[in-house]
Amino acid sequence: MNIELLTLSKVTSISGDSGNFTVTLKQSPRFVDMEKCIACGTCAEKCPAKTTDPFNEGLAKRKAIYVPYAQAVPLKYAIDKDRCIYFKKGKCRACEKFCPTNAIKFDDVEKDITLNVGSVILTAGFTPFNPDRFDNYQHAKFSNVVTSMEFERILSAGGPFGGHIHRLSDGKEPKKIAWLQCVGSRDLNRCDNEYCSSVCCMYAIKESVIAKEHLGPDFEPAIFFMDMRTHGKDFEKYYERAKSEGVRFIRSKVHTITEIDETGTLNLSYATDSGERV
Structure with a gap:
């Protein structure tokens, strides 16, 4: 199979019928x-x-x-x-x-390119949800509040910190990390996304397990969730493994995140499924 990669290019128009499409591109x-x-x-x-x-x-x-x-x-x-x-x-x-x-x-x-192709595959991708609109999470204000995508780059050996986990506020290793689930989904009141993203539960579990491997046995990871959805092959086994390795799972709704000292240490307040505020 011969594949020609046209990078820095955007599709500007598509015309024709199945088996005979004309596609025009603008290449930067x-x-x-x-x-x-x-x-x-x-x-x-x-x-x-x-x-x-x-x-x-x-x-x-x-x-x-x-x-x-x-x-x-x-x-x-x-x-x-x-x-x-x-x-x-x-x-x-x-x-x-x-x-x-x-x-x-x-x-x-800049170049204009015209191609004749037999078929078109639409791969739209997605835009990650921006939590900055939520003032209770303080992602835009507190440096130690990061998104899952940001934490993936922190964890990565090829990332900006070589896979070494540390707090962005002072460069020290964290003793505890909390993962907050369903931010930007299952919430018609604040973001108009009623659906479950279907991926957050498992990548949060994965990140917590890897973080514990990096930071050692004294590190305390906790996942705050509404419902745990481990629907794929062996996902439930991975969930049970995470619990056995010391990952805490707390069914709750997070209320607020605040900074409690000048180094950026965070305090998280939440309501349990019984209504108790912690």
Whole structure:
């Protein structure tokens, strides 16, 4: 099977019928010659411009010339025009000066591409829910409140901290971590999402188990949930394993999160299923 990857491209129109579609694309300039780039990284090393790294959920910085992540396909660098000093101020060009293969193309332009294809596969993806709208969780205010995607990057050996778990407020290892379930789902009052996402229970269990492996036997993980949904193959076994390894499961509704000291230590208040506030 021959597959042609057209990166930095957006579909602008599709016409035709099954077996005979005409697809038009708009391909943004990479400003790097893909034939010449050997992904040595010299350009990024010498680039003085830094910006927030979206792949690492804003927990780290990347350069204006970059690859999105180490396993990117194709493994070729690209220049972020909005962050590049040359495009903003007309000076620098450090990447061009130090590139050993002369791969930098500041004169690269946007291209229109037309393809004739037999079929189209729609893979829409999704946008992660932003919990900043909820003032009781304080994700936008407290640095030690992170989303599951942010925690995945913290856990990752290829992430900004090399897989070492520490509090963003002071860099110390946490003694306890709480996972809060159903944020952004099963809530018609505040987010209009009545459905269960169907994935949160299992990735929270996975993250808690891995965190305990990283932090040791004295670490105390707890998952605050409304209903535990372990519906896939062997999911219930993994749930039981997590409990046996010291993960606490607390059926509850979280009320508020507050900071209790200058180091960013958090206090969580919640109501149990019997109505008791803790």
